[in-house]
Each structure stands twice: as C-alpha cells, then as structure tokens.
Amino acid sequence: KAGVTQTPRYLIKTRGQQVTLSCSPISGHRSVSWYQQTPGQGLQFLFEYFSETQRNKGNFPGRFSGRQFSNSRSEMNVSTLELGDSALYLCASSLGRVNTEAFFGQGTRLTVV
Amino acid sequence: DAKTTQPTSMDCAEGRAANLPCNHSTISGNEYVYWYRQIHSQGPQYIIHGLKNNETNEMASLIITEDRKSSTLILPHATLRDTAVYYCIVRVPGGYNKLIFGAGTRLAVHP
Numbered sequence: 545k546a547g548v549t550q551t552p553r554y555l556i557k558t559r560g561q562q563v564t565l566s567c568s569p570i571s572g573h574r575s576v577s578w579y580q581q582t583p584g585q586g587l588q589f590l591f592e593y594f595s596e597t598q599r600n601k602g603n604f605p606g607r608f609s610g611r612q613f614s615n616s617r618s619e620m621n622v623s624t625l626e627l628g629d630s631a632l633y634l635c636a637s638s639l640g641r642v643n644t645e646a647f648f649g650q651g652t653r654l655t656v657v
Numbered sequence: 658d659a660k661t662t663q664p665t666s667m668d669c670a671e672g673r674a675a676n677l678p679c680n681h682s683t684i685s686g687n688e689y690v691y692w693y694r695q696i697h698s699q700g701p702q703y704i705i706h707g708l709k710n711n712e713t714n715e716m717a718s719l720i721i722t723e724d725r726k727s728s729t730l731i732l733p734h735a736t737l738r739d740t741a742v743y744y745c746i747v748r749v750p751g752g753y754n755k756l757i758f759g760a761g762t763r764l765a766v767h768p
Contacts, residue, residue, distance in 0.1 A: 548700070575754040587701070587744075587758035600755045634700050638754045643689050646754050648700030 546571065548637050548649035556655045562623040565652045569616050569637030575599075576618035577646065578610060581632040593618050594640045622654075630656045661745045666763040669739075675732040677762050679745030682726040689748040690721060691756070692730045694741040701744065701758075704730065735766045 549568040557563050569576050577600070578590040592600040593612035610620040616637075622629055632653050636646040662680040669675040681690060691706040705712055705719045707728075712719045718731040732739055744761040 577754040577756070579756075579758075586760060587695075587756075589755050589757065592754045594753065599753060602755075632698070636700075636754060636756070640753060642753060643706070643748060645691070645703040645706065646756060647703060650700050651698075653698075 548635060548647055550633075550635055550649035550652050552652060553650065554653045554655075556657060557625050558657055559625055559627060561625050562621060563625060563654060564619050564621045565633055565635075565654070567618045567620075567635035567637070567649060569618070569635075570647055573637040573639055573647075574616055575638045575640030575646075576612060576616065577636045577638075578618070578620050579634045579636065580604070581634060581651070582628075582630075587634070590620065625656045627656050630654060661747055661759050663743070663745050663759060663762045665760065666765070669732075669735045669764060669766050671736060671766055671768050672734055675735040675739065675764060675766070677730040677732075677743050677745075677764065678727065679730070680727045681745070681747050684725050684747050686725075690719070690725075690728050691746045691748055692717070692719065693744045693746065693756075693758075694739075695744070695761070696738075696741045704743075706748070735764075737766050737768065740764060740766045 575594045577592040581587045589602040612618045632651045634651045636648045638646040692704040693701040695701045707719045721728045742761040
C-alpha cells in the first residue's frame with residue numbers, strides 16, 4: 545500500500561510569490577491535515593480537510609489556504625510569501641474517524657528568499 | 658486541550674530498554690494518549706496509542722497509570738535507528754485528524 549506522497553520535496557521561492565503544495569493520501573483515507581514545522585515553533589497544525597470540506601483550522605493567517613478534491617488529494621496554498629514561511633510542510637492522512645492514527649508524508653521543504 | 662510535559666532529552670544504551678515518560682495531568686476521560694516519533698527531517702511516524710489499558714505492538718509498549726495522569730512509552734530493545742524526537746500527544750475529543758505537538762523528547766541511543 546503506497547504511503548502519503550507530498551510533492552514537490554523541495555522548493556525555493558521569492559518573497560511575495562505564492563506557492564502550492566500537493567498531498568496524495570493513502571488510498572481509502574478521506575482526511576488530510578497539514579502542518580508547518582519550524583525550528584522556533586515546532587510542529588503546528590494548519591488545517592484539516594475531510595470529504596472536500598475544511599473540518600478544523602489552526603491559528604494561521606488567511607494567506608494559508610487549502611482545498612481537497614473528490615479523490616481526497618489535497619493542496620495547500622500560501623500567498624504573498626514571507627521569509628518566516630520557510631519551513632517543512634507536512635501532510636497527514638487518516639480514515640478521518642475519531643481516534644484513528646494519522647500517517648505523515650515526508651514533507652515539502654520550502655525556502656523563501 | 659490537555660497539555661503534555663516530557664523531558665527535553667534522554668539517553669539510552671543500544672540494546673537496553675528506553676522508557677520515555679509523559680505527564681498529562683489534565684487529561685479528560687475520553688481523550689486518548691498517542692505517541693509519534695520523528696527521525697531527523699522525516700515526517701512523524703505513528704507508534705502507538707491507548708485510552709486506559711496498557712497497549713503493546715511490534716514497535717513499543719504503552720503503560721498508562723491508573724489515574725491516567727501520566728504514561729510511559731517503552732522501546733524494549735533500543736537500536737541506533739530509534740534515535741529520534743518522541744512526541745506524546747493527547748488527542749482532542751472530536752479533533753479527528755488534528756494533532757497538537759509539544760516539544761517532545763529527544764532520545765539519543767548510544768552504542
């Protein structure tokens with residue numbers, strides 16, 4: 545069974561640009577969550593999508609957005625990039641029921657210059 | 658959200674058991690305890706979870722105290738590949754796929 549796939553693995557963008565990251569969940573999983581990891585703040589929850597609807601949202605500005613498609617694949621978008629958005633972005637997929645384990649992808653390393 | 662407290666770092670000799678403690682004194686009756694680990698720059702890996710009974714799988718054992726205010730993750734025979742940051746997480750009721758990570762414990766396994 546294929547795991548969670550995130551693309552691209554590495555990305556370099558310039559301040560002010562926007563970026564779109566992609567996450568393909570494990571087959572059969574309907575929930576995808578996104579996390580940001582930085583050395584200063586650690587792992588922080590961004591948002592969760594389930595059946596194409598945002599179900600949970602963390603405390604991030606509106607520049608961070610996401611969506612989920614009917615095949616459960618998800619994208620997250622960051623607009624007007626800032627230097628502080630440089631981070632490892634991780635997605636996790638799960639069946640989406642309460643108290644089921646989440647499986648993480650390898651992440652996308654975003655560097656904003 | 659129930660807060661967890663873990664030691665910042667721990668050491669363990671290869672082949673010995675690694676016992677990683679976690680305090681979650683404000684845990685609610687329906688909240689599960691989850692453990693994940695993250696090996697350098699990789700995505701976190703699910704290890705085990707439990708509610709009130711002790712749990713064991715092929716990776717580890719989870720011991721939860723009777724009052725559920727603390728738990729211990731046990732890696733029975735640590736190897737160098739177990740060197741990682743270990744996160745103890747209390748799962749938010751209704752939080753579905755939302756995990757609140759703390760700083761975790763950095764476990765170093767030495768030869």
